[in-house]
């Protein structure tokens with residue numbers, strides 16, 4: 001495929017307001033995602049990252065409404081698509097994982113059945129054909145004892161394993177785009193590094209592009225080729241990751257980076273072990289990631 005995989009132009013999201021124009025919470029957001037790239041969207045809480053991702057998937061949280069914009073995917077505008085076409089695309093060509101896997105998993109259904117359902121719905125397999133594929137999908141996300149785990153219910157798994165199950169579901173059909181919204185924010189830092197490495201490895205193998213949403217600049221630095229910085233519903237800066245981290249242009253981005261603890265400064269000496277661990281797990285991460293890796297919650 002030549003050109004962008006997804007081309008978002010002027011996405012504007014708002015809350016309808018009876019006594020005046022809608023209150024805009026995302027304004028004129030434009031960026032594109034290239035086939036196979038990991039594109040990061042970073043910004044502090046409330047900047048509009050999740051609302052934008054959900055709008056792309058046709059899943060606005062009430063009362064949010066898409067007011068304007070286009071999101072061109074293979075010549076089709078996702079924002080103008082019928083619900084039926086969108087349902088076909090979701091989970092198949094474009095899939096999504098969230099911070100909290102329980103919100104996507106059915107607590108009453110066995111793990112294997114939930115993954116198998118992806119193959120039944122999107123690939124037309126019978127349940128008996130889909131069962132073994134679900135076990136394979138669990139093995140691909142490095143869930144130990146995949147056959148046993150396929151028979152388990154979500155509450156019987158740890159948070160890290162549940163996140164792997166959600167990744168298995170999201171990647172089951174080899175999507176073109178994975179939208180990962182704070183996929184590791186709820187996990188402890190060692191599990192976080194493993195899950196990020198897993199997402200990157202699977203997506204590289206399957207040629208899947210990723211829209212990675214995070215407030216954590218360390219995660220973004222480690223994973224992404226290009227990055228957009230959002231604040232107050234606007235995209236302030238869009239750059240190659242290396243350029244953004246070494247030479248931020250927008251004062252807001254400069255402030256975000258300046259507020260981060262850097263390796264080598266006295267305040268961060270105690271964190272060397274953590275960063276060493278991350279780098280050991282992820283040796284091919286860009287060098288600049290080492291400078292900005294910091295534990296979750298310590299970013300500005």
Ligand SMILES: Nc1ncnc2c1ncn2[C@@H]1O[C@H](COP(=O)(O)OP(=O)(O)OP(=O)(O)O)[C@@H](O)[C@H]1O
Nearest residue numbers: 025044045046047048049050051052061062063064
């Ligand atoms: N359902 C809703 N109703 C009203 N306002 C909402 C709704 N969902 C989000 N907002 C508002 O829209 C803005 C953007 O929220 P959004 O969840 O996209 O931010 P975010 O950057 O993803 O931050 P976080 O990581 O905390 O979710 C915020 O001001 C939020 O309060």
